[in-house]
Amino acid sequence: MQVYLNDRVVPSAEAKISVFDHGFLYGDGIYETMRAYDGVVFMIDEHMRRLRRSAALIGLDIGKSTEELKLAIYETMQSNNLRAAYIRMTISRGVGAIGLDPALCKSPTFIVMAHEFKDYPKASYEEGLSLIISSVRRNLKEALNPQIKSLNFLNNILAKIEAIKADVDEALMLNAVGFLAEGTISNVFFMKDGILCTPSVECGILDGITRTIVLELASRNGITAEEGEFMPEDLYAASEVFITNSTMEVMPVRRVDDKHFEAGEVSKLLLSKYREEVSAYLREKQGESPSLWE
Ligand code: PDD
Numbered sequence: 001m002q003v004y005l006n007d008r009v010v011p012s013a014e015a016k017i018s019v020f021d022h023g024f025l026y027g028d029g030i031y032e033t034m035r036a037y038d039g040v041v042f043m044i045d046e047h048m049r050r051l052r053r054s055a056a057l058i059g060l061d062i063g064k065s066t067e068e069l070k071l072a073i074y075e076t077m078q079s080n081n082l083r084a085a086y087i088r089m090t091i092s093r094g095v096g097a098i099g100l101d102p103a104l105c106k107s108p109t110f111i112v113m114a115h116e117f118k119d120y121p122k123a124s125y126e127e128g129l130s131l132i133i134s135s136v137r138r139n140l141k142e143a144l145n146p147q148i149k150s151l152n153f154l155n156n157i158l159a160k161i162e163a164i165k166a167d168v169d170e171a172l173m174l175n176a177v178g179f180l181a182e183g184t185i186s187n188v189f190f191m192k193d194g195i196l197c198t199p200s201v202e203c204g205i206l207d208g209i210t211r212t213i214v215l216e217l218a219s220r221n222g223i224t225a226e227e228g229e230f231m232p233e234d235l236y237a238a239s240e241v242f243i244t245n246s247t248m249e250v251m252p253v254r255r256v257d258d259k260h261f262e263a264g265e266v267s268k269l270l271l272s273k274y275r276e277e278v279s280a281y282l283r284e285k286q287g288e289s290p291s292l293w294e
Contacts, residue, residue, distance in 0.1 A: 002079035004072045004112035009079045015111070022105050023092025027152035029108075030054040034073070035117060035246050036085040037278055040285045041073055042246070046209045050149065051089065057148045062091055063108055076112040084117040086247060092151065120248060125271065128254030128263045129169035129243070131183070133232050134159040138173040138181035141204035146182070149206060156184040170243060172235075172256070175204045179229040186245040187211040190230075190238035191266050197234065200227040210244040210274075217273045223266060240264030242271075250274050 003015035023029035032047045041047075048066045055062050062069070069089070077085050090111040096104030136159040139146060144155070155173075163171035163184070172188055175181040182188060182205040189198045189211075196218050201207050218225045235241065241253035241261050250271040252263035 001113075001115065002076065004076040004079075004110070006110050009075055017092075017109055017111075018095045020095045020097070021092055021109055022094060022096055022102070023090070023109060023151050025098065026093075026100065027150065027154075028058070028102070029090065029092030029151040030058065030060065030149055031088060031090040031151060032149060033246055034087040034089070036077060036082065036087060036114075038282055038286075039077070039083040040282050041070075041077075041085075041087065042278055042281055043209050043213075044070055044073070046212075047089075047246075050209065051091070053147070054149045055091070057145065058150065059102065060091065060093060060108060062110075064110065072110070072112050073114070076114045080114055080116075082114055082116055085114045086117045087112065087114045090151065117247070120251070124251065126252075126263060128241075128252035128261065128267075130167075130255040131170050131172055131241075131243075131253055132163055132166045132168050132257055133235075134162045134171035134173050136162060136171070136173055138175050138204055140176045146204055146206045147201070160184045168255075174232065179203050179231065180235060181205050182208075183243055186243040186248065186251075188235075188241070188243050189214065190235050190241040191264065192234055192238050194224070196223050196225040196266065197230055197238075198225070198227055199230060203229060208244055208246075210246055210249065213274060213277060214244055214250060214270055217270055217277065221269065221273060223270075235259075240267050242267040249278075 001012040002009045003012050005015045032051045034041050034047050048069055073087055092109045093102050094105035094108045139155045159171040159173050170183045172183050173181050180199045181203050187208040189196060199205055215225055236259045243251050252267040254261055
């Protein structure tokens with residue numbers, strides 16, 4: 001495997017960072033996860049915009065243009081001979097003496113990793129995933145805003161540990177006042193009284209790129225959607241539930257705690273519309289991919 005480190009692609013055995021890296025010492029950094037289909041990184045501009053927003057929110061100068069960031073992604077894919085890929089771009093504050101002051105780090109550490117994308121089992125899309133509502137609350141947005149896609153992931157990891165102990169696929173977190181927020185790596189949607197409900201950004205969530213597309217697809221397909229404050233009871237009373245992220249797309253949920261659900265019509269419709277959206281994007285962008293592919 002080849003990894004992009006700072007300014008070039010190196011074999012993974014050489015892709016090493018310093019023990020003084022503030023990403024390692026303090027979780028001081030940001031990241032994005034993307035998915036490439038047939039050689040094209042889906043929604044790359046949106047991911048780059050969100051990365052820049054995360055950087056701005058932590059006062060980090062990435063030190064690369066958006067074009068350079070995109071080229072680094074495509075170069076990493078090409079070095080690994082990938083067309084269907086899972087891609088992670090990580091940028092930490094960089095190497096500096098021990099201490100919290102970001103000014104101790106002269107330049108950020110930049111990493112792109114990519115590996116072959118392994119599809120989720122078909123059965124997961126047909127039957128759905130199992131979830132719990134975790135006892136771990138989502139970070140208060142006034143303390144560590146989930147809109148910063150940061151390397152500081154312990155909040156999510158603590159909830160994930162509960163999910164693993166409960167032998168389920170994903171854990172949903174409530175916010176500090178008890179409203180539904182989001183999963184450890186996903187946003188949540190459910191159908192209640194014919195309305196597609198999802199926690200609003202004000203609840204303290206990451207505004208997922210997939211979430212935004214799903215809301216747009218709902219509106220285009222005559223499905224009324226509501227972004228708001230919801231209680232666990234609203235979710236338990238749903239007729240169907242699904243979660244979203246860039247790798248899973250639209251993933252039905254078969255169980256939340258001891259409530260069972262079917263992979264319903266709306267989940268199926270939105271998954272198929274999402275995939276149509278991906279195909280349309282590929283048709284539009286395939287001609288534009290960097291000449292690296294030629
Ligand atoms: N996770 N909420 C959280 C906490 C997430 O970590 C993610 C994405 C999402 C969905 O965002 P998007 O639709 O833009 O992928 C919501 C990625 C997949 C990850 O952590 O690897």
